Amino acid sequence: MRILLAEDETALAQQIKSVLTSEGRVVDVARDGVEAQFLGETEPYDVIILDIGLPQRDGLTVLKSWRSKQISTPVLILTARDGWSERVDGLDAGADDYLTKPFHMPELSARIRAIIRRKSEQRNPVFEKDGIVFDTRNNQVTVRGLPASLTAQEVAVLSYLFNNSNKLVSRTELSEHIYEYDGDRDSNTIAVFINRLRKKLGDGLIETVRGRGYVIKLAQ
Amino acid sequence: MISLRARAITGGVIWAIFTIIIGVFGLASYVDRLAQERFDELLVTRHTQAVISVAKSAMTQNSIASGIGEASYRRPFSGQYWQVIAPDGEVFVSESLVDARLPRPGPNTGKISIANFVGETDEQLRRIEEWLTLEDGSIWHVQVASSLSSLLQDRNQLRGNLLLAFGLIAILGIIGAFLQASTTLRPLNDLRREVLSRWDKEGGLDVAGYPVEVAPLVNDINTLLDRNREIITRSRRQAADLAHAVKTPSAIVRNELEALQRNGQPVDQSIAALNRLDAQLNRSFARIRADGGSSSINTYTDLDISLGRMSKAFTSLAGNLGKVLISDISSNLRVRMDRTDFEEVIGNLLDNALKWSATEIRITARDEQDHVAIIIEDDGPGIPEADRKTAMMSGQRLDTSQPGTGLGLAIATDVAYAYGGEVTLGTSDRLGGLKVTIRLKTSGF
Numbered sequence: 156m157r158i159l160l161a162e163d164e165t166a167l168a169q170q171i172k173s174v175l176t177s178e179g180r181v182v183d184v185a186r187d188g189v190e191a192q193f194l195g196e197t198e199p200y201d202v203i204i205l206d207i208g209l210p211q212r213d214g215l216t217v218l219k220s221w222r223s224k225q226i227s228t229p230v231l232i233l234t235a236r237d238g239w240s241e242r243v244d245g246l247d248a249g250a251d252d253y254l255t256k257p258f259h260m261p262e263l264s265a266r267i268r269a270i271i272r273r274k275s276e277q278r279n280p281v282f283e284k285d286g287i288v289f290d291t292r293n294n295q296v297t298v299r300g301l302p303a304s305l306t307a308q309e310v311a312v313l314s315y316l317f318n319n320s321n322k323l324v325s326r327t328e329l330s331e332h333i334y335e336y337d338g339d340r341d342s343n344t345i346a347v348f349i350n351r352l353r354k355k356l357g358d359g360l361i362e363t364v365r366g367r368g369y370v371i372k373l374a375q
Numbered sequence: 376m377i378s379l380r381a382r383a384i385t386g387g388v389i390w391a392i393f394t395i396i397i398g399v400f401g402l403a404s405y406v407d408r409l410a411q412e413r414f415d416e417l418l419v420t421r422h423t424q425a426v427i428s429v430a431k432s433a434m435t436q437n438s439i440a441s442g443i444g445e446a447s448y449r450r451p452f453s454g455q456y457w458q459v460i461a462p463d464g465e466v467f468v469s470e471s472l473v474d475a476r477l478p479r480p481g482p483n484t485g486k487i488s489i490a491n492f493v494g495e496t497d498e499q500l501r502r503i504e505e506w507l508t509l510e511d512g513s514i515w516h517v518q519v520a521s522s523l524s525s526l527l528q529d530r531n532q533l534r535g536n537l538l539l540a541f542g543l544i545a546i547l548g549i550i551g552a553f554l555q556a557s558t559t560l561r562p563l564n565d566l567r568r569e570v571l572s573r574w575d576k577e578g579g580l581d582v583a584g585y586p587v588e589v590a591p592l593v594n595d596i597n598t599l600l601d602r603n604r605e606i607i608t609r610s611r612r613q614a615a616d617l618a619h620a621v622k623t624p625s626a627i628v629r630n631e632l633e634a635l636q637r638n639g640q641p642v643d644q645s646i647a648a649l650n651r652l653d654a655q656l657n658r659s660f661a662r663i664r665a666d667g668g669s670s671s672i673n674t675y676t677d678l679d680i681s682l683g684r685m686s687k688a689f690t691s692l693a694g695n696l697g698k699v700l701i702s703d704i705s706s707n708l709r710v711r712m713d714r715t716d717f718e719e720v721i722g723n724l725l726d727n728a729l730k731w732s733a734t735e736i737r738i739t740a741r742d743e744q745d746h747v748a749i750i751i752e753d754d755g756p757g758i759p760e761a762d763r764k765t766a767m768m769s770g771q772r773l774d775t776s777q778p779g780t781g782l783g784l785a786i787a788t789d790v791a792y793a794y795g796g797e798v799t800l801g802t803s804d805r806l807g808g809l810k811v812t813i814r815l816k817t818s819g820f
Binding site: 164166167170171174208235238239240242243246247251252255256257258259260269273278 | 615618619622623625626627628629630631633634649653684685687688691692695697714715718719721722723726
C-alpha cells in the first residue's frame with residue numbers, strides 16, 4: 156500500500172514514515188503544498204496523509220484541488236491548529252478522517268488501516284483463505300496456524316492483493332503501489348515476489364491471469 | 376447617574392411650572408388692575424351723571440332721582456346707590472338705599488375722593504364723593520357707591536379661567552417636554568439600537584445618519600468597534616499560531632518517547648508529564664479563544680449552516696466507525712456566539728459522543744424563546760450522576776480505555792459559559808447513554 160505523507164516538519168515526517176514503512180507501507184513524503192498537490196495528482200496512492208498547515212500551498216487548498224479533479228484517494232488530515240472549525244473545514248473539503256497533533260503513532264496506524272479497509276470495503280481486519288491468514292493490524296501471516304516469514308516487499312504485494320481481492324491487478328499497478336516515487340519500478344521483479352509468495356504460502360492463493368495480472372479470489 | 380430622559384423631562388416640567396406660576400401671578404395682577412380701572416371708570420361715570428343731575432335739577436329729591444333715572448337706583452339694595460346733601464343739610468338718597476345712608480362726607484378738599492367701605496348690610500362697596508360748588512355758590516355733597524361684589528365675582532371668574540387656561544398650558548408643556556425629550560434623544564436611542572445590531576453584523580455605524588452633536592461619539596464608537604475586532608482577530612491568530620508552533624514539536628517528542636517506551640526504556644514519567652503539558656495547553660488555547668469570543672462584535676452563528684456542516688462531517692466520521700448520527704435541527708435558529716467557538720463546543724461534544732456511543736448518536740436543536748437548546752445524546756455507557764461534575768472539569772478522564780485528553784466536556788463547558796450559556800449532563804431517555812444539553816442565547820437580529 157502506497158501512502159503520500161504531506162508534512163513539512165522533517166523530524167515528524169521521518170517518524171511517521173519510519174513507522175508506516177515498518178508496517179509494510181510505501182511512503183512518499185511531500186514537504187510543501189505544491190509538491191503534495193503534484194504527487195497526489197500524478198501518482199496512484201492508496202492513502203494520503205495531509206498536514207493542513209503546509210508551506211507554499213495550504214492543505215485545504217490542495218485537498219479541494221484534488222477533489223475538484225475527481226481524485227478520490229482517501230485523505231487523512233493532520234492538524235496542529237487548535238479548533239474544530241478547521242477539522243470540519245477539512246472534512247467538508249472531502250477528507251475522510253482527521254487526526255490532531257500531537258497524536259499517538261498507534262492511533263495514526265489504526266486510522267490508516269481503517270481507511271484502507273473501508274476503501275476495499277473489507278470490514279474484517281483479518282483476511283483468510285484456505286488456511287492462510289493475513290492480519291492487517293500487525294502484517295502477520297500464518298499458514299495453517301504456523302507463522303510465515305515474509306519480507307517487507309512480499310507483505311506489501313500480499314497486502315495490496317488482499318485489499319483488492321477479487322479484482323484483477325496488473326504488474327504495473329502492483330509496482331505503482333509497492334514502490335516509492337523515486338524507487339526502481341521494474342515490473343519484472345513483481346513476478347519474482349509472486350513466485351516467492353507462492354513458495355511460502357502455496358500455489359492456490361494468488362492466481363495468474365496470463366498477460367493481464369494477478370488476483371486473490373475470496374468468497375464474497 | 377440620572378438618565379438623560381429623566382433630566383430632560385424634569386428640567387422641562389420645572390421650567391413649565393415656574394413659567395406658569397410667574398404667568399398666573401403677573402396676568403392675574405394685570406387683570407385685577409384692569410377690572411378695577413373699569414369699575415372705577417363706571418363709578419366715575421355714575422358720579423358724573425349724579426353731578427350733572429344735581430346741577431340741572433330744581434333741587435328737589437324727585438328731580439335728582441329722575442335726572443339720574445336708572446332702574447338699578449330704584450331697586451332696594453341693588454348695589455347701586457347715590458346720596459346728595461344739600462347746602463341746607465337735607466339728604467337726598469336713591470330708593471335703593473331704602474332707609475340706609477352712605478358714609479358721612481369727608482372734608483372738602485376740592486377733589487374727588489374714592490374709597491372702599493362696608494355698607495350697613497355688610498356689603499363691600501366703593502364710593503366716590505365730591506364737594507360740588509354750583510354757579511350760585513351753593514355747596515353740595517354728591518356721593519355715588521357701587522357694590523364691589525360684581526367686581527369680586529368677575530375677578531374670581533377671571534382668575535378661575537386663567538388658572539384653567541394655564542393648567543391646560545402646563546399639561547401641554549409637560550407633554551411637550553416628553554415629546555421634546557424623546558425627539559432630542561432619538562438619535563441616541565438609534566445609536567444604541569444600531570450598536571446592538573452591529574454586534575451581529577459586519578461594518579461600522581453610519582456617521583452621516585446622526586446629528587452633528589452625536590456624530591463625534593458615533594465616530595469614536597466605530598473606532599472602538601474596529602479596534603475590538605482587530606484585537607480579537609489578532610489574539611485568535613496568535614493563539615492558533617502558538618498552538619501550531621507548540622503541537623508539532625510536542626508530536627515529535629511524543630513519538631520519540633513512545634518509541635523509547637516500546638523498546639523498554641523507562642520513560643513513563645516523561646510521557647505523563649507530556650500528557651499534562653498537552654492537556655494544559657489545550658485548555659489554555661480554548662480559554663484564550665473563549666475569552667476573545669465572548670467579547671467579540673460580530674458574534675452570531677446560523678445553525679442551519681454551522682450545525683448542517685458539522686452534522687455532515689460527523690455523519691461521515693460516524694459512518695467510518697459503523698455508527699449513525701441522526702440530526703433533528705429546527706430551521707432558522709441563530710445563537711449569539713462566534714461560529715468558530717460554536718463549532719468548538721459542538722465538535723467536542725459530538726466527538727465525545729462518537730467515542731463512547733455503541734451505534735447511535737442524536738443531535739437535536741430547538742428554539743426555547745430567548746434560548747436555543749442543542750441536545751446531543753448517545754447510546755454509550757453514560758456518566759453516573761455522581762461523576763458528572765468531575766467530568767466537566769479540566770482534564771478529568773473518567774475512563775482511560777479510550778484515547779483523549781479528557782478535555783472535551785470541559786472545553787465545551789468553558790466556551791459555552793463564556794457566552795452566558797450553560798451545559799448540563801443527564802441520561803438520555805431515548806438512547807440510554809449520556810445526554811448533553813447546551814443552552815445558548817438566541818441572536819435577536
